[in-house]
Amino acid sequence: MTKLENIKTRYPDKFGIKEKLRNGQIHSSEFLDLTLKSYELLSFLRNETLSITESLRTSQNVNILDHQILAAKKVKNELGGSAFLADEVGLGKTIEAGIIIKEFYITGLAKKILILTPPSLLLQWQDEMLSKFNLDFVEQKSDKRFINASSHDLLLMSHSSAVFPNYSEALKSIFWDLVVVDEAHGMKNSQTHKHILVRDLPKRNLLLLSATPMQNNLSELYNMIDLLRPGYLGTSQQFLQKYANDKNSRSLNPLYRDELQNILSKIVIRTTRKECAKYMNFTDRIPHTKILEPTENEAKLYEEITNAIREAYHSAEGSNFLALMSYQKLATSSTGSSKRALFKMKMNKIIDDEKYNELISLANTIQIDSKLADLFEIIKKENSKFLIFVTYYVTQDYIAEFLKKNGYTVTLFNGKMSPTEKFESRKFFQNEAQIMISTEAGGEGQNLQFCHNIVNYDLEWNPMRIEQKIGRVHRIGQANDVHIYNYALKETIDAYILELLFMKLKLFTETLGDLDLMFEDSESEGLSTDWFKKYMEGDNNSDVENKFTTLGEGMKERQKTIKETINEFNNRVFDNFDLSSYKKEDKN
């Protein structure tokens, strides 16, 4: 069977022309020519290819898919450059936005472009725009090139930084040709600074990106659409009176379902995973949580270091909180990094020389870290590539040395390397090396989908960063299920966090859209400090465990609420709409 039989035919008369004719209604003649001309032009524009399509299709740096090109074409040719890109997770909304940005930039439609994203995605955006589209966005926070908001034509800023009064005023003094807002569900509340800023930015075009355009009620949808097309839906009250079916605005009046779909189809583009299933291979994530029993000496070393940190934490002098947290992190990584922690603690008078020497001697008795011993067994069994994430150079070198001694080809990737060295390392990993050991720098931007084993040797305390690391390999183009090995030693802070995130909340097991909703805007320090405080304030292991259990229950409840509201509302309203760029239906 290779013949297409699926044809739908419609006869829309959305202006009620037949009825008007029957009633003898007529109009002034001036608009007839314009109407016919505009339809003719629209017909032509719909078939216009993007000027960058061919160069993108042949580019080595980016793999462009049909639905992304169709979405970009629709935004440019039919939606006037402003749209809500609401594809389901994992379909490449960033790429769609990148195509639109590039097309507008190249054709002169946009000269000044601003991207607003959650803080955790800044570097990823910067890297993707540069590596895939050759668009060099300046990032306001950690980019040395940043001067001020008006000095850069291509500017990248976090939602949270942009609302600071000095930045928001600067941003508002510039006319932006295109503003792109990632994770735009953050704009759902019209009273927030973020929403008000986006509303007030002088701009020609706006792109909102979110896989979850509706979370709670129609009012939120109204708020976001109103950013795109102010006044298009009338006033909030008019909109809700017409389309909402209950006082919570959580269900849609079925009488106006088609009408709302028609309105949204002129603003929202939503491609589903089902539609792309034939050319996209969606693979699973298989987590392996390895909370290992430490050796006696490992346990003793960690306990001694933790006790010293805890004592300093509670001390009247109120030692530097962030420094204490960094010692704790060092102590969870490896024996080598524990020695580094001890040295720093000695220098800052948290331990004396005697204690330092005693604990260094203890550390020296540890032959091989339990985490490495376990990982080595796994690598021996698997004849495939491994991407190992660590936090510290000392741990990176330790693992590399051990694996090399045992005959493995290893490449390193870290923030000390120049762009060329990074490029060479990535190439070496793709073509020859079985193992890449990467510090946090490797979590950003690199596409390593030729590998399907990730090891979180040191656990990130920020869930968004864990997701980003997994996202390096579990992305479009990954052909295999991705195995995620997460390491921690029993009763360490990492073990409690690991248990909380992977076992209780079961995060990261699929490309969840609710992860960013749970932790939206979470700066690494926010969650990390919270968890560290809980760990420090526990009197003993069972007390710490209780504190993390309570924390986990609260988060689980939040996760449940988010899932329920999204599922309920999306099923009832949004997911029944066909807003795909594949088909342009008109239900009239």
Place this chain on the structure above:
Amino acid sequence: MNIQQEIEKLTLSYFKTINSEITEENGLYEISIPEKYQNYFRSSQISLTFDEKVASEQNCELINPGNKVLFQIITNCNNQGPIILKQTKTHTDNIVIRYHFFVDLSGIHHSSKLFSIDIDLKTLQPSNVTEELEPGDFSLNDKLIPENITKSYDVALEELKQQSEEMKNQFIEKANSSFKSDFQLFCSRYDSEMRELDDSINEKEENSEYRFGTVKKIESLEKEKSTLVENIQNKHQILINYELIAAETILL
């Protein structure tokens, strides 16, 4: 069609039609927006150009595909659904309705075209008005036969389908070709795997356990293939819109 010329023509005639004041200097147009339209354009004055060079030097709208003002103009024009009166110089009492349709074929490809169909309101037959027309100054209510409107529309639709048949067939042919190529590309690997499995059964006929397992595998592959075919069909689904966008009532 020279797209840039058409865009320029539409933009300027639109602003003239809505009574904007237009001034031009070295390719830079200053357009004053009448009060009635200021809310729609969210401005009382628009500076625009059709020239990339001017746009790079001046702070103004570059009107080309993707531009917001162009989009607003097209949207405004597309949402009128006008019905107007026309007449020939030597008219009698005959009324012909000229229906304007926008035929839009979409799927994995896209094609659209305007069609105008004339229908004699009395005989309900297709007509072809070729005489020069001038604005009509007659009362529509005296000339119309309301009960014939729906009938005339139905006749117009039939005529439209005939006139657009070739366009439709070409589109379906193109869509079928894409569908076939997708179908072959994605289904062939299932077919070859199933064939290999089937062959392996014949080779190892005596082993019934193997046979049973392999048949199960083939069945599961068949199921996967049928889901895939469904997905491919959905992606390639064709939608044909015969949209009525305007009408002229012509006194012949």
